[in-house]
Structure formats: structure tokens, C-alpha cells
Amino acid sequence: xxxxxxxxNMKIFIMRHGKAALDASHDPxxxxxxxxxxxxxxxxxxxxxxxxxxxKILVSPYLRAQQxxxxxxxGLAFAGNIEVLLxxxxxxxxxxxxxxxxSLSEIGLENIIIISHLPLLxxxxxxxxxxxxxxxxxxxxxxxxxxxVSTKKGILNWQMNPAEIL
Numbered sequence: 001x002x003x004x005x006x007x008x009n010m011k012i013f014i015m016r017h018g019k020a021a022l023d024a025s026h027d028p029x030x031x032x033x034x035x036x037x038x039x040x041x042x043x044x045x046x047x048x049x050x051x052x053x054x055x056k057i058l059v060s061p062y063l064r065a066q067q068x069x070x071x072x073x074x075g076l077a078f079a080g081n082i083e084v085l086l087x088x089x090x091x092x093x094x095x096x097x098x099x100x101x102x103s104l105s106e107i108g109l110e111n112i113i114i115i116s117h118l119p120l121l122x123x124x125x126x127x128x129x130x131x132x133x134x135x136x137x138x139x140x141x142x143x144x145x146x147x148x149v150s151t152k153k154g155i156l157n158w159q160m161n162p163a164e165i166l
Contacts, residue, residue, distance in 0.1 A: 020064040032067040039140040039162035044075025060088035090117040
């Protein structure tokens, strides 16, 4: 019989995509502006400096999130597991995302990054950290959450945005 591994604590990094152009014919195709790419790269580099070992990145299928992913992968020198989740769209289903996060904890995954959009990130934060005051998610900001898998509750460790490091 296969034994399940349960972590007591999982680090979840929630990141809003970088600053995107406003002029696109369809919201999913809005690209990052250069400044948005640069800020996302710098924020990912910060995670490297803090010695976080990211094991998996979950990302929205929208163009601006995909381009943020490229910047993040370069900033982290990440060559690990990346998964595009349809539910990470701006109005995705939080219940499905939470179930997926629980399943990742069951296989022992420790550090993940989720790259997505508003309003979804606000709802996800509230689901992960029901007792915390929801922070403001500016573009390229990252929130670090310690998630206790046994209680299914998280706490906000810190949040950084580009204005604080650039």
C-alpha cells in the first residue's frame, strides 16, 4: 500500500501578473508592457535571494500571465514543473483551485508559485488565509503564505511589491 506524505507547512507564493497593456481587442490577449516584464523579473529574483526553492508554478492561460511566467522563470533560473490551469483566469473557481492545492500537499510539494489575476487572487487569498486581512495585489506583487495543511489555514508571512524593491 502506497503511503501518503502530508506536509505540516507549505509555502504558497501568490503573484499577480505584471503590468499589462490596456489596448487589446480581447482581455485574454493583453500583453505585458516592458516595465511589467522587468518588475516581474526583479520580484522573482528576490525569491532567489531569499533562498526559496520553488518546486512548481501554476499559471493562468492569459497572455499577460504567460509572459509574467517567462520573466519569473528567468528571475528564478527555474526549469522545474509548470502547469497552466484554466481555473486561474480572473473569475476562476476557487473551490477547484483549493482542491488542487490540497492534492499537491498530499504528494509532498512544499513551495509553489501561483501567477494569476484579480479578482481571483483576492478570493484565493481569503480562502487560504480566512483569518487574515487581505492585502492589496498590485501588479507583480508577491505574497508569501505559510499554509498549514492539517488545519487547511494559512498565514501571511510577507508581501512585497515592485515599488518596495526597485
